[in-house]
Amino acid sequence: MIRRAYAALPGPTAARVAASVGIVAVLLVGLHFFYEWLGGWLLDSGGTVG
Amino acid sequence: MGDGTRAAQAEVNRARARARTGTVRVVRAVGWTLVWLGLLTLGFVVHQVWITSWFARQHQTVLATERLAYFADAVPVEAEVTVEGSIVPEDEPAPEAEVLALPLVVESAPELHSAFALIRISALENLAEGWNVVEGVDVSDLKTGAGHIPATPLPGQPGNSVISGHRTTYGAPFNRLDELVPGDRIEVDTAIGTHVYEMRTSVIVAPADVWVLEPRQGAWLTLTTCNPEYSARERLVILAELVEGPNAEVIGMMR
Numbered sequence: 036m037i038r039r040a041y042a043a044l045p046g047p048t049a050a051r052v053a054a055s056v057g058i059v060a061v062l063l064v065g066l067h068f069f070y071e072w073l074g075g076w077l078l079d080s081g082g083t084v085g
Numbered sequence: 086m087g088d089g090t091r092a093a094q095a096e097v098n099r100a101r102a103r104a105r106t107g108t109v110r111v112v113r114a115v116g117w118t119l120v121w122l123g124l125l126t127l128g129f130v131v132h133q134v135w136i137t138s139w140f141a142r143q144h145q146t147v148l149a150t151e152r153l154a155y156f157a158d159a160v161p162v163e164a165e166v167t168v169e170g171s172i173v174p175e176d177e178p179a180p181e182a183e184v185l186a187l188p189l190v191v192e193s194a195p196e197l198h199s200a201f202a203l204i205r206i207s208a209l210e211n212l213a214e215g216w217n218v219v220e221g222v223d224v225s226d227l228k229t230g231a232g233h234i235p236a237t238p239l240p241g242q243p244g245n246s247v248i249s250g251h252r253t254t255y256g257a258p259f260n261r262l263d264e265l266v267p268g269d270r271i272e273v274d275t276a277i278g279t280h281v282y283e284m285r286t287s288v289i290v291a292p293a294d295v296w297v298l299e300p301r302q303g304a305w306l307t308l309t310t311c312n313p314e315y316s317a318r319e320r321l322v323i324l325a326e327l328v329e330g331p332n333a334e335v336i337g338m339m340r
Contacts, residue, residue: 081227082310
């Protein structure tokens with residue numbers, strides 16, 4: 036799946052690599068915020084009252 | 086075997102192959118889905134336990150500098166608190182509405198979201214060196230340090246000062262509060278000095294039980310954190326009473 040997605044990217048290899056790095060970075064940042072939200076809701080909201 | 090029979094057998098074989106291919110595809114899809122779910126779950130654990138704590142420790146370094154600058158700039162002020170007829174020796178008749186003015190050391194309210202105190206609990210290994218306290222309990226405040234609820238008095242002042250902190254993530258400063266026993270000392274450094282509290286009791290409440298924030302007679306420190314560990318379902322609340330510090334004697338006289 037990942038190989039197919041990479042192959043579907045347009046342009047020369049350098050452009051594909053740059054686009055891949057960009058997409059992965061965006062995904063990681065999105066995942067970070069998702070994990071933060073999930074952790075605050077599920078594991079530890081900070082412990083304050085009210 | 087006739088041509089018709091061979092053709093029929095070939096058709097059956099093709100149908101079986103198609104069925105096998107379909108099953109393989111489904112199994113493969115389920116397998117990859119489970120692999121990705123496992124990786125996402127593993128990533129969640131790593132993020133919550135290690136990455137958030139790493140971020141919190143970086144913030145603590147910055148907050149320590151900010152707190153020390155705040156201590157250097159803050160000017161303690163002596164204020165007077167009036168108490169009506171509260172100090173009466175047992176062998177003397179109570180005077181009518183005697184009003185006493187007692188000196189109290191106070192500091193101005195710190196800026197919201199800035200570090201203004203350090204909490205230390207020598208009985209707990211992870212808090213023996215201290216953890217910086219910021220003014221405010223927004224989500225972003227609690228990611229950096231313990232947070233003081235601005236609507237409550239500052240530590241060392243009369244009433245009920247409330248500080249909240251994470252139990253399992255973002256450095257987990259209040260991870261081991263459940264190990265405290267009555268008599269354990271909790272020290273809070275502020276701009277006017279070190280205030281020493283003694284743990285009196287603990288209680289587990291619902292997250293919406295705001296009665297724990299209500300004012301109390303004397304000077305109290307209330308610490309709140311999530312309970313049980315790895316869950317935000319309840320709150321563990323530690324109640325501690327001021328026993329030493331710049332205002333301890335005066336507040337003791339107010340009772």
